[in-house]
Amino acid sequence: MELNFGKAIHTLGPSLLGGVGIVLYITLSGFFCALTAALIIAIGRLSKNRVLSRILSVLIELIRGTPLLVQLFYIYYVIPTLLNGILAMAGYETNIQLKASTCGIIGFAVNYGCYMSEVIRSAILAVDPGQREAGLALGFSEAKVMFHFIIPPALRNSVPVFGNYLVMLIKDTSLLAMISVQELLLRTKTYASQTFLTVEAYTLLAIVYLLLSIPLSQMTGILERRLKRMP
Numbered sequence: 001m002e003l004n005f006g007k008a009i010h011t012l013g014p015s016l017l018g019g020v021g022i023v024l025y026i027t028l029s030g031f032f033c034a035l036t037a038a039l040i041i042a043i044g045r046l047s048k049n050r051v052l053s054r055i056l057s058v059l060i061e062l063i064r065g066t067p068l069l070v071q072l073f074y075i076y077y078v079i080p081t082l083l084n085g086i087l088a089m090a091g092y093e094t095n096i097q098l099k100a101s102t103c104g105i106i107g108f109a110v111n112y113g114c115y116m117s118e119v120i121r122s123a124i125l126a127v128d129p130g131q132r133e134a135g136l137a138l139g140f141s142e143a144k145v146m147f148h149f150i151i152p153p154a155l156r157n158s159v160p161v162f163g164n165y166l167v168m169l170i171k172d173t174s175l176l177a178m179i180s181v182q183e184l185l186l187r188t189k190t191y192a193s194q195t196f197l198t199v200e201a202y203t204l205l206a207i208v209y210l211l212l213s214i215p216l217s218q219m220t221g222i223l224e225r226r227l228k229r230m231p
Contacts, residue, residue: 030108037113163220
């Protein structure tokens with residue numbers, strides 16, 4: 001078998017570089033949306049409202065009990081169909097469609113948000129109760145104590161776990177090829193099927209993912225060490 005990495009780099013390389021921008025956009029957007037959702041869900045789970053806490057617990061179990069790929073399919077194919085059907089029953093003819101990249105961001109936000117919410121919830125429960133007592137003694141309300149004394153150290157302690165989720169998310173963007181997002185895997189599959197340079201194409205793909213993942217891991221380690229030096 002004769003390999004031709006030079007041709008693959010020359011022809012597939014520019015396409016993969018274009019895909020990197022899409023992957024980074026979806027990864028960072030999905031991660032920050034997931035972090036926001038995780039914080040909201042964690043606070044809701046810890047609230048005294050039992051109905052809200054129970055609803056969020058059911059949501060987490062639903063998300064954790066179904067594969068991410070199925071969730072992406074559901075958001076991309078099923079939700080627009082349901083919305084169009086509901087509006088049709090109300091007398092409105094619509095053709096709602098969601099962009100594949102938008103569905104990817106929503107899917108990652110919901111999926112990773114549910115997983116990360118349990119990390120934040122555990123981190124909040126692990127914060128020294130003295131922090132809350134000190135905040136209340138200074139005259140802060142419960143809400144201000146939560147956001148000024150409890151959540152900041154909880155998030156700092158969760159940085160290593162968040163770093164792992166960020167690296168996992170950037171690799172999970174390969175699933176978006178199944179809903180037609182022009183990310184790295186779909187570009188590679190198309191190129192390999194057209195040129196039959198299968199070994200070269202997928203080797204380049206693996207290298208690109210490594211080049212994206214390793215710096216993120218290193219940056220997370222640097223951030224973690226800096227946060228540990230903070231008072």
